[in-house]
Amino acid sequence: MNTLVYPLIASVVLSVVTTQAFAQIAPGQAQPSRAEMVQPAPNTSWNLFNLNGFDTEEIAPGLYTFRYGYTRNIFMVTDDGVIATDPISPEAAKVYRAEIAKVTDQPVKYVIYSHEHWDHAPGGQIFKDEGATFISHENCKAHFEDLPNPNIVMPDITFSGNYTLELGGRKLDLLYFGPNHGDCLVVMRPDPGSVLFIVDIVVPGAIPLAGMADNSLHHWMRTLRELEAMEDWKTMIPGHAGPLAHRSAVTERREYVETLMASVKAEFDGGTSVFEIPSKVRPTEFSYLRWYDTNIQSNVERVLTYYFMGW
Numbered sequence: 001m002n003t004l005v006y007p008l009i010a011s012v013v014l015s016v017v018t019t020q021a022f023a024q025i026a027p028g029q030a031q032p033s034r035a036e037m038v039q040p041a042p043n044t045s046w047n048l049f050n051l052n053g054f055d056t057e058e059i060a061p062g063l064y065t066f067r068y069g070y071t072r073n074i075f076m077v078t079d080d081g082v083i084a085t086d087p088i089s090p091e092a093a094k095v096y097r098a099e100i101a102k103v104t105d106q107p108v109k110y111v112i113y114s115h116e117h118w119d120h121a122p123g124g125q126i127f128k129d130e131g132a133t134f135i136s137h138e139n140c141k142a143h144f145e146d147l148p149n150p151n152i153v154m155p156d157i158t159f160s161g162n163y164t165l166e167l168g169g170r171k172l173d174l175l176y177f178g179p180n181h182g183d184c185l186v187v188m189r190p191d192p193g194s195v196l197f198i199v200d201i202v203v204p205g206a207i208p209l210a211g212m213a214d215n216s217l218h219h220w221m222r223t224l225r226e227l228e229a230m231e232d233w234k235t236m237i238p239g240h241a242g243p244l245a246h247r248s249a250v251t252e253r254r255e256y257v258e259t260l261m262a263s264v265k266a267e268f269d270g271g272t273s274v275f276e277i278p279s280k281v282r283p284t285e286f287s288y289l290r291w292y293d294t295n296i297q298s299n300v301e302r303v304l305t306y307y308f309m310g311w
């Protein structure tokens with residue numbers, strides 16, 4: 001397996017230094033075409049897919065998204081305190097706290113983990129020190145205990161299924177869809193309104209990172225279909241990429257992975273050698289997506305393991 005795995009890791013490193021224009025759509029706008037989705041955003045003040053530094057955008061009254069390098073989170077300001085999410089890292093969390101302080105004097109009362117991965121969860125100590133309560137799905141806590149990271153603050157409150165946090169007259173719904181990317185990821189729905197915070201299972205305008213790591217392919221696709229079936233939301237804040245994207249990004253991601261799965265299965269069933277499939281399957285109709293050139297082969301390799309090895 002090493003001949004498959006090592007190129008995946010190298011490709012992760014390559015992929016994070018690539019840049020490309022990216023789609024964002026204002027709330028309420030009509031669904032764009034594929035071509036429109038990769039055009040620059042209508043809001044030219046938004047840095048489309050900046051991987052440098054940090055920025056904070058107000059998406060709706062009291063609902064903000066903070067980006068630090070490649071990773072993004074949200075926070076909500078209420079009359080009784082702030083609800084923060086993924087601290088990202090100790091360095092990012094310091095900047096995150098300072099950005100929150102620019103818009104409110106309220107203390108951070110809660111920190112919510114989207115899932116257990118180390119490019120999102122570390123760095124919460126600064127919020128623990130001011131008395132914040134940490135919340136995650138119970139399966140995240142199990143991961144934190146199984147593979148400890150000294151920079152990750154253990155959750156104080158865990159839940160199974162869905163969970164709703166209420167503070168200062170506002171609500172944050174945490175929606176659990178079962179396993180997909182890991183087995184503790186929640187989609188967050190502020191207020192609950194037309195904007196969802198969706199981490200990692202969709203990165204709008206891009207193909208997945210190398211290896212499509214820690215994804216259960218069929219549960220991932222099921223989750224995306226369930227999100228598509230929820231008709232009462234319009235836009236998403238992603239865990240990576242620009243601040244806001246249209247809900248059609250979910251469909252785009254599902255169609256990409258399902259196309260890969262169908263293509264790899266056809267080759268596999270047709271008797272093509274497993275050593276040939278990674279360089280043979282190329283769904284070029286998706287080549288307009290960011291990271292296609294650097295990540296396509298490793299994405300194919302990941303799908304191949306699904307049909308060849310059952311994971």
Ligand SMILES: [Zn+2]
Binds near residue numbers: 117181200
């Ligand atoms: Zn992740």
